[in-house]
Amino acid sequence: MTASAEYTEYVLEFLEPLFPVRIGRFFGGVGISYGSVQFAMIMGNSLYFAVDENSRKKYEQAGMQPFSYMVKKGRIQVRKYFELPEDVFTDPEQLRLWANESIQIATKTKKPNKALKRLS
Template sequence: MAVDQGIVEWVREALEPIGSVTLRRMMGGATLYLDGTVFALVTQDALWFKADAQSDALWDDAGSERFTYEAAGTVKSMNYRRAPSDVYDDPEAMQKWAALAVAAGQRAPIKRKRR
């Protein structure tokens, strides 16, 4: 599954006033970072914002489904939520939801590299 470059470029353009968006390709998709903080995934032809227990109620109110995937015959989920539809054409909506996702990324525990 290829990364939708159109989505990536739109995210970069919409978030340019607040920071620099970079990406790291992985498992058929990409992880997006804003000034070094992970905040989103681009996969399954969609944008998924980072979420956590503190922001879940806001994502639920927006009707944003949880990111799920199948592994070894079971459905698993990750702390990412589907971006609301207005982020695809409204820079202010993109900035609002991305800020919520960046805050979740900043609250996430730092993962230590294995030796």
């Protein structure tokens, strides 16, 4: 499920005009952050946004699935990240709204950095 460089560039073409983002590789995928908050990720050739109990419903209503991966005992679902609908992805105004919502959710659920906490 490695994120392809081509798909990552494709995603960035849509996101970078909206606001500055940075990427970082992890576990074969790509994390997408705004400031210090990771709000999205690319796994395979799919873009996932962070969700919460309230926003998850609209992803499910759009027929989207959570990020998942296989282990020996079966499939694990990571319900914190849902795949973004293609029609939202290609509509700049909708993309901005959904991305901003995801950033707000990721900001609320971000765990404090333990190293910074020790310095306090």
